[in-house]
Each structure stands twice: as C-alpha cells, then as structure tokens.
Amino acid sequence: MRLLILGGTRFLSHATAAAALARGHDVVCAARGESGSVPDGAMLVAVDRDRGLGPLTGERFDAVVDVARMNLPWVRDALTSIDARHWTFVSSVSVYADDGSLLAPLEEADPTDPEGYGAVKVASENAVRATHPDALIVRAGLICGPGDLSDRFGYWAARFARGGRAVVPDVPDQPVRIVDVRDLAAWIVRCAENGTGGTYDGVGPATTLGAMFDEIAAAVGAPDLERVPVPADTLVAAGIEPWMGPRSLPLWLPSDSLGVVSRDPGPAAAAGLTCRPIADTARSALAHEQALGMDRERRAGLSAADERELLSRARV
Ligand SMILES: NC(=O)c1ccc[n+]([C@@H]2O[C@H](COP(=O)([O-])OP(=O)(O)OC[C@H]3O[C@@H](n4cnc5c(N)ncnc54)[C@H](OP(=O)(O)O)[C@@H]3O)[C@@H](O)[C@H]2O)c1
Incomplete structure (x- = not known):
C-alpha cells in the first residue's frame, strides 16, 4: 500500500508511519520537518500546509491519514488536492459536549478553547465525510505512551x-x-489496509x-x-x-465533566482496536x-x- 501521512514527525502520526513501515508499506509523510524526523524508511516531503501541499497536489495514494489538529482549511485542501481509495481523519472525543451530544461545527476557533477545538474537529469530520463517505474517523481519547x-x-x-x-x-x-499511541497507530494502519470506514471513539478499555x-x-x-x-x-x-x-x-x-472519559470502547474494539x-x-x-x-x-x-x-x- 502507498500511504500518505499528513504529519509523521511526531507522536501519533510518527507512530502511524512506523506501524505502516513495519507492515511493509510504502510511506510518504508530508510535514515541515520542524517537530522531529520521520521514521527510518519513510519519505518526508517538506510542505507547509499553510501554503498548500505543493508537490503532492494531484497525487494518488492508496490511503491517506490526516491528523490536522484544528485547521479546517488544511483538511479541505488535502481533500481537494489528493486522491485516495481510503481516507482516515484523526478527530477527538472532544467533539462531545458533557452530555454526550455532538458540538455544533465551527469553521475556526481560538486554539486555546477546548470546546472550539472539538467544534472545529466536528466541521473537519463533516468535510471528510462529504468527500469520502466511507472514511475512517477516529475520535481519539487520551493518547498515551512514548x-x-x-x-x-x-x-x-x-x-x-x-x-x-x-x-x-x-x-x-x-x-x-486511555489508548496507547502504538495500539491506535497499528489499528489505523489495519483499517486502511482493510478499507474499514466509519466513525469510532478510539479509546481503550x-x-x-x-x-x-x-x-x-x-x-x-x-x-x-x-x-x-x-x-x-x-x-x-x-x-x-x-x-x-x-x-x-x-x-x-470534575464530576460534571466526565463525558470524554466515559465513552464506550466496544465499537472500536469490535472493529479491531486491540489495547495492551x-x-x-x-x-x-x-x-x-x-x-x-x-x-x-x-x-x-x-x-x-x-x-x-x-x-x-x-x-x-
Ligand atoms: N494527544 C492526545 O491525547 C489526543 C487526544 C485526542 C485526539 N488527538 C488528535 O490526535 C492527533 C495527534 O497527531 P500527532 O500526534 O501527529 O501530533 P500533532 O501535534 O497533531 O502533529 C501533527 C503533525 O503536523 C505537522 N504540522 C504542523 N504544522 C504543520 C504545517 N504548517 N504544515 C505541515 N505540517 C505541519 C507536524 O510536523 P512539523 O511540525 O514537522 O511540520 C506533525 O508531524 C491530532 O489530530 C490531535 O488532535 C490527540
């Protein structure tokens, strides 16, 4: 599989690149290279997403993994610039309000506002589903580990x-x-291999x-x-x-803010997320x-x- 990771220089996106390489895939990472390096064996295409995806524009990949944290224009730009059979967007359980309902989507928000973060993730998820109805949307919980x-x-x-x-x-x-970064990464790669789509809370037991x-x-x-x-x-x-x-x-x-740590791990586990x-x-x-x-x-x-x-x- 030829996999494009929009990121790859740190934490989850780096672990996802490493997991894909371990499975024998051809991995291209698109990032500035400021947060770190990509795993050995991956190719780094230096791009600043504020200026578009440059040499990757018009390319086709088997699968794409986008970890855009809080940037709807980046998400939209990737969707229009890159063609792929399978698309993964890493979202967050912060998309849920304390009562478990979904936050209203927002185009942009103050980066320090936790609700704004979730609301921009909701808008980003919607943009991804509009282009790739079978996308994998991973609403990650607290990601831990190296x-x-x-x-x-x-x-x-x-x-x-x-x-x-x-x-x-x-x-x-x-x-x-909690979910270990290596388990979440391995699951994202397996979903891309198998063409698994749908929206899941990416949380551990x-x-x-x-x-x-x-x-x-x-x-x-x-x-x-x-x-x-x-x-x-x-x-x-x-x-x-x-x-x-x-x-x-x-x-x-606080006892009135337990929604994000109470999500049901069952659906992701049934879809293959295994946790150490x-x-x-x-x-x-x-x-x-x-x-x-x-x-x-x-x-x-x-x-x-x-x-x-x-x-x-x-x-x-
Ligand atoms: N940590 C948690 O507990 C948690 C919980 C729920 C959800 N999440 C989500 O999980 C994901 C985590 O992703 P991550 O671990 O890979 O870390 P990240 O901090 O979101 O970094 C992602 C990548 O973005 C790249 N990047 C930043 N600015 C860029 C730019 N202008 N142009 C191109 N690339 C740029 C960085 O590379 P360069 O700096 O090298 O360019 C890095 O490789 C995010 O979507 C986050 O919202 C995290």
Missing part, C-alpha cells in the same frame, strides 16, 4: 517511580479511558482512575511509594487544575520520561514543591 508531549499519563509513571508520598485525587471510581493507578504503581512504582488521596474540594481550594497543564493532577476531572495492558504503556512512558529527564519542567502535573505544600495544607 512520544507524548502533553506530560499527562507520563506524570503518573514518573511520579510513582520517584516514590515517597505522592498526592493522588481521591476519586478512585472516576472513569478513565473502560477502567477507573483507581484501577489505573494500581496498574501504574505495580508496573513502575518505587518500593516506598505511598499514594496519598486528597479530596477533590481540597484540590480545588488549593488551585490545582484538573486534567492537564501546569500545577495540575493529570487525568482527574496499562502496565506496558506505563513502562514505556517511564522510559520516555527518563530519556527526557525526570527533573525537567513539565507541561502537566505538580512540582515536588507544589506537592509538599499541598500535603501540608491537606494535613494528610
């Missing part, structure tokens, strides 16, 4: 590996879904935050790790952010954290100082 730049899942692997008293949000029954912490701790936790549950209202009062970002406890969510154990993702995430440096400034999580202050404030 190469993750958001520092969310990796925070927990690194924190538990450091050991000692680790603050965790006291919501062990909170639902959570249903689990809870407590069960996920158990698995991460068992896989990579230091012998002296003690998880210290802190109630959600204490975290809120201390200004700790949920889900992501600086001074956050990643993957923790969380322990495997935790070991790989820790190796990635160690390569980046365990004491670096993080995009998500608590610093050691923030955590100490929280522990003394919570008197736990």
